[in-house]
Amino acid sequence: MSTAAPETEPETAGAEPERARTDPPQDPDAPRGRVGDPGYARLGNPYAVGLVLVVGLPLLAGVALGLTEFHGVDRPRFVGLDHVREALDDDALHRALRATGLLVALVVPTRLLLVLPLALLLAGPRPGRRSRLTGRLARGWGRVAAVAPSVVPESAWALLWLWLLNPVNGPVALALGQGTGLLTEPGPTRVGVAAMLALQLGESFIVLLAARAALPRAVMEAAAVEGASSSYVLRRVTLPLLAPVIGFLVLRDTVLVATAVFVPILVLTDGGPREATTTLPVLLYRQGFVYGDLGYVSAVSVLVLLATALVVALTVAPVLLLRRLRHGKR
Amino acid sequence: MTAAPPTLELRGVEVSHGRRRVLHALSLDVRPGELLVVVGPSGSGKTTMLRAAAGLEPVDAGRVLLDGDDITDLPPGRRDLAMVFADLALLPHLDVAANIAFGELARGARRREVRGRVKEVAAAFGIADLLKRRVTRLSGGEQQRVALARAALRRPAAHLLDEPLSHLDPVLREEARSQVQVLRSRDGAPVVLVTHDPHEALAMADRVAVLREGRIVQVGTPEQVYETPADTFVARFVGPLPMNLLARDDGHVGIRPEHVRLGDDLDARVERVEHAGTEAVVHTVTERGPVVLRLPWGERPAVGDDVRLGWAPAHLHAFDRDGRRLAR
Numbered sequence: 318m319s320t321a322a323p324e325t326e327p328e329t330a331g332a333e334p335e336r337a338r339t340d341p342p343q344d345p346d347a348p349r350g351r352v353g354d355p356g357y358a359r360l361g362n363p364y365a366v367g368l369v370l371v372v373g374l375p376l377l378a379g380v381a382l383g384l385t386e387f388h389g390v391d392r393p394r395f396v397g398l399d400h401v402r403e404a405l406d407d408d409a410l411h412r413a414l415r416a417t418g419l420l421v422a423l424v425v426p427t428r429l430l431l432v433l434p435l436a437l438l439l440a441g442p443r444p445g446r447r448s449r450l451t452g453r454l455a456r457g458w459g460r461v462a463a464v465a466p467s468v469v470p471e472s473a474w475a476l477l478w479l480w481l482l483n484p485v486n487g488p489v490a491l492a493l494g495q496g497t498g499l500l501t502e503p504g505p506t507r508v509g510v511a512a513m514l515a516l517q518l519g520e521s522f523i524v525l526l527a528a529r530a531a532l533p534r535a536v537m538e539a540a541a542v543e544g545a546s547s548s549y550v551l552r553r554v555t556l557p558l559l560a561p562v563i564g565f566l567v568l569r570d571t572v573l574v575a576t577a578v579f580v581p582i583l584v585l586t587d588g589g590p591r592e593a594t595t596t597l598p599v600l601l602y603r604q605g606f607v608y609g610d611l612g613y614v615s616a617v618s619v620l621v622l623l624a625t626a627l628v629v630a631l632t633v634a635p636v637l638l639l640r641r642l643r644h645g646k647r
Numbered sequence: 648m649t650a651a652p653p654t655l656e657l658r659g660v661e662v663s664h665g666r667r668r669v670l671h672a673l674s675l676d677v678r679p680g681e682l683l684v685v686v687g688p689s690g691s692g693k694t695t696m697l698r699a700a701a702g703l704e705p706v707d708a709g710r711v712l713l714d715g716d717d718i719t720d721l722p723p724g725r726r727d728l729a730m731v732f733a734d735l736a737l738l739p740h741l742d743v744a745a746n747i748a749f750g751e752l753a754r755g756a757r758r759r760e761v762r763g764r765v766k767e768v769a770a771a772f773g774i775a776d777l778l779k780r781r782v783t784r785l786s787g788g789e790q791q792r793v794a795l796a797r798a799a800l801r802r803p804a805a806h807l808l809d810e811p812l813s814h815l816d817p818v819l820r821e822e823a824r825s826q827v828q829v830l831r832s833r834d835g836a837p838v839v840l841v842t843h844d845p846h847e848a849l850a851m852a853d854r855v856a857v858l859r860e861g862r863i864v865q866v867g868t869p870e871q872v873y874e875t876p877a878d879t880f881v882a883r884f885v886g887p888l889p890m891n892l893l894a895r896d897d898g899h900v901g902i903r904p905e906h907v908r909l910g911d912d913l914d915a916r917v918e919r920v921e922h923a924g925t926e927a928v929v930h931t932v933t934e935r936g937p938v939v940l941r942l943p944w945g946e947r948p949a950v951g952d953d954v955r956l957g958w959a960p961a962h963l964h965a966f967d968r969d970g971r972r973l974a975r
Contacts, residue, residue: 539737541722542702544753
């Protein structure tokens with residue numbers, strides 16, 4: 318359509334980009350803060366270039382490689398979906414999946430239970446309370462302490478835990494005795510690894526702290542004036558308002574621990590003892606870069622990616638649907 | 648009315664933000680059933696005063712009393728006060744009914760027990776058919792009614808309203824004034840309303856308190872404040888147009904624009920003429936300073952005209968060098 322016809326209905330404007338038509342209509346009564354898309358999405362365009370080069374092309378190469386038998390030195394040999402069939406009865410892979418699931422189940426809730434109170438306690442004084450120097454100092458150092466594990470290099474964090482959990486002369490062994498099984502028995506070692514990962518809560522902490530600070534101050538004050546106790550405000554105001562952020566963090570942590578967390582585990586346990594902490598990333602690393610089975614590892618990586626995408630979609634879709642229903646006109 | 652003990656009283660309240668003192672030994676009392684409007688320009692400490700009364704602002708000195716009891720050290724939730732915030736502070740994740748009932752539910756009441764009262768309050772504010780709606784789906788005027796209904800439900804000892812009308816457009820604002828009257832007439836609890844708009848203050852108040860730089864400059868009925876302003880600040884701040892101030896040796900003489908006529912007391916030249924409905928607002932300069940007057944639109948002079956201004960001596964206000972009003 319010609320640009321000289323501003324009166325044209327969007328539906329008939331064939332040259333309009335697709336998103337212009339799928340955007341919800343501008344609603345003067347729309348809740349504050351939900352303005353129509355002003356085109357900020359375009360700011361991401363340069364990022365798309367990086368996305369294609371750094372993620373898209375390697376991903377395509379991974380898919381292609383997954384259809385071949387390849388060990389890095391020989392010529393890739395096309396094998397089709399053989400690797401998928403192989404994966405279906407690969408006991409090592411299944412053990413890794415179980416180990417990963419167990420670790421996710423330990424790390425994600427633990428981290429949330431640690432980070433949520435921490436972020437809320439370190440957010441600021443209650444309405445009407447004076448912000449005292451001691452409080453400000455405590456909050457400042459508390460925040461530093463909470464973020465520190467996530468800003469030191471992962472390998473350094475893992476080496477620290479290697480010392481902490483050293484079964485012979487580490488502080489934990491000295492305190493609890495040498496029979497704890499940490500780093501020597503599967504169960505206790507999983508707990509040790511989970512503790513190490515759960516305490517890397519700096520990023521979640523910052524996100525939650527920011528989300529809490531972004532809650533309208535007047536709303537919290539109104540709740541205080543209306544006579545709500547701290548626990549009532551927590552249950553009926555703070556947590557419901559933070560729910561989307563908490564949900565996002567749980568999903569993010571789940572995906573990261575299941576598919577990306579790698580360095581600290583490798584340094585602390587190298588997947589042991591007896592494969593107890595060989596999670597997916599550790600297994601893939603070993604299969605690919607130690608045993609050189611690059612074709613198989615590529616195939617499994619793509620499968621893991623697809624499975625992750627499916628899980629995320631199945632988690633997010635109902636939420637978006639629910640939100641749409643709730644915000645719809647009644 | 649003057650004999651009744653005050654419901655809410657601030658005695659010498661001082662508040663600082665960092666090193667900056669926002670309220671200077673501020674004393675103010677609110678009497679049973681009255682609508683007290685605290686008016687002042689931006690940054691005069693109006694909101695801080697209200698927040699100090701509500702317990703949201705720690706006070707450095709002074710006491711806050713409610714029905715004679717010292718509540719200075721009580722947390723906000725135990726003061727039996729209700730507050731309507733400038734941005735209303737509704738709970739965005741709850742529906743209208745839950746917002747109105749929030750205070751009672753927070754104090755342990757069950758939804759069933761308050762349902763009837765919620766309906767009754769909602770009806771009083773004309774939002775009975777919106778109870779199941781999420782507050783984020785309401786218009787500004789509707790949200791404002793929800794905020795007032797929330798304040799009304801608990802029947803607190805006093806209501807504190809922080810610029811409750813400022814975010815409404817002029818048409819809704821007129822209507823919302825009557826909603827504030829509903830709030831007051833329901834339970835006889837006094838209402839303290841804070842605004843930066845002197846028109847609103849004169850229109851609504853039983854008594855007006857003028858606040859400037861953290862100090863109360865004058866308290867009185869709208870007539871008293873308008874007709875006998877305590878100083879030149881009040882004289883210029885309160886009223887549809889600022890009072891004209893003419894310099895003289897020992898201070899200023901003031902005269903309201905509506906009391907200036909064409910006469911023979913002072914030479915003036917017309918600088919600007921503004922349209923104001925049936926009237927013209929005529930800005931002139933004189934040897935004693937600028938003078939504004941109102942004339943019927945048909946009798947307006949042209950820009951650049953030389954005119955002579957006059958007035959009745961009874962309409963003059965005298966102020967000393969520090970701007971304080973001199974007894975006539």
